[in-house]
Amino acid sequence: MSKISVAISSCLLGEEVRFNGGHKHSLVCTKELAKYFQFKSVCPEVGIGLGVPRKPIQLIGDPKQPRAVQVDNPNFDVTEKLKTYGQRTLPHLQDICGYIFIKGSPSCGVFRVKVYRENGMPNENPGSGIFSSVIIDNYPLLPVEEAGRLSDPVLKENFVNRVFAYHDWQQLAKEGLKINKILDFHSRYKYSLMTLDCESCVKLGLMLANGDGADIEKLGSKYFTLFMHTLTREATRHPTPMY
Ligand code: SF4
The missing domain is CATH 1.10.8 (Helicase, Ruva Protein; domain 3)
Structure with a gap:
């Protein structure tokens, strides 16, 4: 059986694309899940032309509609660039049956990304990454997970099941x-x-x-x-x- 296509944040594959030139290699992804999934690597911050290394960005403002700005320069705002890159990436993701993002990233985080107030303190309500939100809004039924959560065997099994089921349904719909x-x-x-x-x-x-x-x-x-x-x-x- 050919492997199922799943998109993933590039740094989880060990690619050195993080702001500090490092990576966040996930062995669960590259050793375990790679047996079933063919990964499609995406790094939105590199995709919009921010170099490696680069100054880190963070989310600020309203947690429901946050802005992604450079930590030491709020006027350097890449929100629209990340959203546009998300829209441009969508056609390349039509065959994927899941997406593994990374925790906490202002671009790629999903569940509880910190959003800062003007005074520099984090808002009690978290937000989601700018790029990941575009993907999730456009593929609302796509199985998504954060890599860190995949260390929990129950969550890992649940994600794998969802990916297989999503793939199964896509085949059915194609026929x-x-x-x-x-x-x-x-x-x-x-x-x-x-x-x-x-x-x-x-x-x-x-x-x-x-x-x-x-x-x-x-x-x-x-x-x-x-x-x-x-x-x-x-x-x-x-x-x-x-x-
Ligand atoms: S933008 Fe996403 S893929 Fe790129 S380094 Fe940051 S978390 Fe990893």
Whole structure:
């Protein structure tokens, strides 16, 4: 089986592209996940022409709409450049089935990136990286994870499952959605879904049972949206038993 295409922050592959000329090599990615995934390396800060080494940047302002500026010069603002680079990168990511970003980066962070106030203190509400936000906004169902979290076996397994499921669905969509194929897909993932959220699993099953004759594209889109949202819930170590 050919490897699944997954995008990744370049520094996680050991590429020396960080502001200080270093990297953040992730062995989990290059030793374990590389067995299944073909990585597509992206460094947005290098992509917008900031050199290596370079002065570090940080997020400032409103955590919902932060600006990315140089730490020692807030007038050096690369927000729009990072957003434009994100938009320009989208067409090159159409075949990916997942994205591994890096924690804390003002460009590539996902979950709890520090956003600073004018007085230099961090806002209590964190934000997300400028580049990663463009990717996530445009591919809202794409499995994404931060490399650091992949050291947790449960989160790693959950991410790998999501990537495989996303890939499986992309193949189905390429061949043309058909109700019997979606039903087969559902049977393959039913038990994974049950361990995460029994209620959603039942909802998905009913959606398909009542969906014969419905517009298949609309049904597929509704099904896959709830499917991915359910799969994104972290697997619990002690799922509710089914009776
Ligand atoms: S911009 Fe992203 S890929 Fe590039 S060095 Fe920073 S965190 Fe790594």
